[in-house]
Amino acid sequence: MAQAGMREFLKKALAEKEEISPSDRLFFHNGEMYPAMICCPQTLKILDTFETRSDDVILVGYPKTGTNWVGQILVELEAASGKYDDEERKNRSMWQRESELSLFPYLEFGDPGKFERMKQLPSRRVIKTHLAPQRLPKSIFQKKAKILVLFRNPKDTAVSYLHFANSMNLFPTQKNWDEFFSDFISGKVPWGLYFDHIIEWNKYLDDKNVMFITYEEIKENAALGMKKMADFFDFSVSEQEIQSIVEKTSFKAMKDRSSETYGEMGKNLFRKGIVGDWKNIFSEDQNEEMDRKFKESVARTKLGMILKYDVYCKC
Template structure:
């Protein structure tokens, strides 16, 4: 993960250039009732994605935007690469650059899914999609799914700063304007509350493991060990410690220009918990608390989020 990722950076650079030339109301399009950024996604790619054939040993990292998917993606890729390094070195017949694909399943071109057939086994695939918009083969073939969730107030706060920093997404003049959009389902990749509700239906499946951003921040060592165990990856204590060290916020931020290009400084802004307290008004707190209580609180994922701990002033 520390090496330069040419294809990733190329896609991001093109999205930045395209976003800079577009009006705000041109940046998003709708597919199956959900908004997506036109500089990254397209109707043609979504249609092509339906033919994607998942493998039983695929590792799918599912997380709503600004839940920490780039961070946990680093951990997953590092665990898999460390575990399979010897076999991959022996079997490698083409270069990493030739095999490289943009890590998010829904972002790319229509030929991406055909090329992905050539990727080595134990593919690590990231996605912001809700389960209903994912290829059916992911569930049919029982790919391993790591579901990453984060407290909704910090998701909203991080998404606000990210939207205003990246030209590929609509920006907002004020936090109040953004909060209205977030609460009225006008966000890229849809409503976070809908996302949690949909994924909750799969939270008890044996091939799904749920982890929260907050628990990983509190104890990264234990989180990495639990993820490795879920994936059936056996590493030495020293190998696990190395993965943990490379996944620190400071380490990833220092390497972000090489790994994420111009997007790096936008992705790795603070990496903390409870930044929402700097933005939310009392009225906004009450509104989100009410929606969470009505829709998410009594679900498996709702309990996992520890809302009372992380979202109450």
């Protein structure tokens, strides 16, 4: 049912985007830009009414850092840990169907009525968002829900973001790489400047309810990454179950199922899934500008060091 819900939401979003004039494809809320195709101003206005549960599984990641991939990993880990019998699986499916949660479980996506429907979802809920910490609903921190924060090297993030934005017509006009790079590095894109997210999340390094992980870390050793996630969220899973999830959530496996899971948008969500694709696109000047921006803003922060910029973003 969750897959069917995603397909329906994306199908509706793709149909409605044709009705949105180019000048209205983006809107601002509290000084930050959002895409009208998937976000609604009224939803953002009441975001703080979202009622978090202490056992919610929260995944946070800037756009195109791998949240769809890691989100599916968390769904699989939760299901394996729950070890539901047939009756429990039937009940969970019924709740999902009756809640009409026909959208990605991203907090800021969809209509404002979603928060009432989300109350009907059984625990544990896996909830995703692209929001920076200062924009998250206060109840997430008040309820001490555990938060997994995902990062990816900024150069690959920028390249992936461009392809997705153009494929979905998120901007009033199609952008070439040079135009998009200029917007990305100055924060003139939905969800703002990536480096600002790093700066804000760096303040939570000592929060025991927040765990940081990188896209590259999981790519290098998916099983180890999943074990860390399972330990953090107290998922009880076996080595065999971990290996099964590694296979089910490989890039190839998810790309092969993308039309079934995400409908027409599937081809836009799974492009290459590799580390280092930026080397094929960045100019020498752009490399230097990104390196300088990183050095000036976040290189000396603890989180900046965790990202291993010199490993993944140097030629």
